Amino acid sequence: MNRVRGWDPLMGMNARNQLIAQVNAADAIRLVNNKYETKLALTEVGAPTSPTVLVVRSRREIARIDWDAMPADWALKPNQSLGGSGILLADQRIDGTWRSPSGKPLPLPTIVNHVRRILDGDFSPRITDWALFEPLIRTHPAMAALSFQGLPDIRVICVGDQPRLAMLRLPTKHSGGRANLHQKAVGAAVDLASGTVTRAVVGKREIADHPDTGHRLIGAAIPRWPSVLAAAARCAAATGLRYLGADIVIDADRGPLILEVNARPGLQIQNITGRGLGSAVRL
Structure with missing residues (x-):
């Protein structure tokens, strides 16, 4: 041994x-x-x-998201990812646009597309997945x-x-x-x-x-x-x-x-x- x-x-x-x-x-x-x-x-x-801000279980639910009610900072992640992949972070919101911790703008279409990719199982061992929004950890x-x-x-x-x-x-x-x-x-x-x-x-x-x-x-x-x-x-x-x-x-x-x-x-x-x-x- x-x-x-x-x-x-x-x-x-x-x-x-x-x-x-x-x-x-x-x-x-x-x-x-x-x-x-x-x-x-x-x-x-x-x-x-960490608590859950929002769970998105299907593409139909994306249209019902109240984006104005979302916090200024959050972590978007797959429910069943591999190796920590598929995580998108928002650090702040300026003039209605979220920004990553590096300051890169995150337009709403970019966020929605990422949610869709998570739901489609792009970061998961399963065919489909859920998308989770959580408070950003500092x-x-x-x-x-x-x-x-x-x-x-x-x-x-x-x-x-x-x-x-x-x-x-x-x-x-x-x-x-x-x-x-x-x-x-x-x-x-x-x-x-x-x-x-x-x-x-x-x-x-x-x-x-x-x-x-x-x-x-x-x-x-x-x-x-x-x-x-x-x-x-x-x-x-x-x-x-x-x-x-x-x-x-x-x-x-x-x-x-x-x-x-x-x-x-x-x-x-x-x-x-x-x-x-x-x-x-x-x-």
């Missing part, structure tokens, strides 16, 4: 899939594959998540300082209601401002007890500072850390999953918010933290 950092056994893909088949019920997996239904389930148990200043633009997030691996491993994912120029490790975002190990960064990796290279901003990562403290762990711990009760990955962001005003719950969390966290999941996820 492969090991990292001494005697921590690594979990491979086959072992992970066997674990998921044993402990995660099919109904629970179907639930978390639906972002809207997952948010309802999280809300029922008091877990913090990153906590302490988190924004660690990142290059984009929205940094925290992945917490839980067994039942017990957090076992955590990492921070920080956007970079190379990742296009996305917190995607496969696109060379920074992965940073977070100590569960203290909420501080203990190790950081970009690609296969261990680093101490963010490659774009130069901001020191090692020793950085994650704000509201006890609340982050408390949010992750509620995901099992909300979804019925026994093994899961909770993706959490920290909003400047609202604090920790659960973005997604994953029934099949990836294995990269082992390389980032230097700890194998083989021992961390024993049931």
Whole structure:
């Protein structure tokens, strides 16, 4: 068995899939594959998540949208997207026209076309999908300082209601401002007890500072850390999953918010933290 950092056994893909088949019920997996239904389930148990401004379920509903009543800032996303694709952000509204966080105008026809693409399943593994409008998340200043633009997030691996491993994912120029490790975002190990960064990796290279901003990562403290762990711990009760990955962001005003719950969390966290999941996820 492969090991990292001494005697921590690594979990491979086959072992992970066997674990998921044993402990995660099919109904629970179907639930978390639906972002809207997952948010309802999280809300029922008091877990913090971003509210839904509007759900668009069909092209017929587009004509009934009261655009004048929409907020100045929002996030438009697919209900069942792959890899975070298909997200459109509006940061403000000037003279009736929304603008992206970069200041690019978002005319109404552009927004409507994006809604149609979501409904047509362009960003989903399914033939059709729903479009969700949510309040725009504004990153906590302490988190924004660690990142290059984009929205940094925290992945917490839980067994039942017990957090076992955590990492921070920080956007970079190379990742296009996305917190995607496969696109060379920074992965940073977070100590569960203290909420501080203990190790950081970009690609296969261990680093101490963010490659774009130069901001020191090692020793950085994650704000509201006890609340982050408390949010992750509620995901099992909300979804019925026994093994899961909770993706959490920290909003400047609202604090920790659960973005997604994953029934099949990836294995990269082992390389980032230097700890194998083989021992961390024993049931």
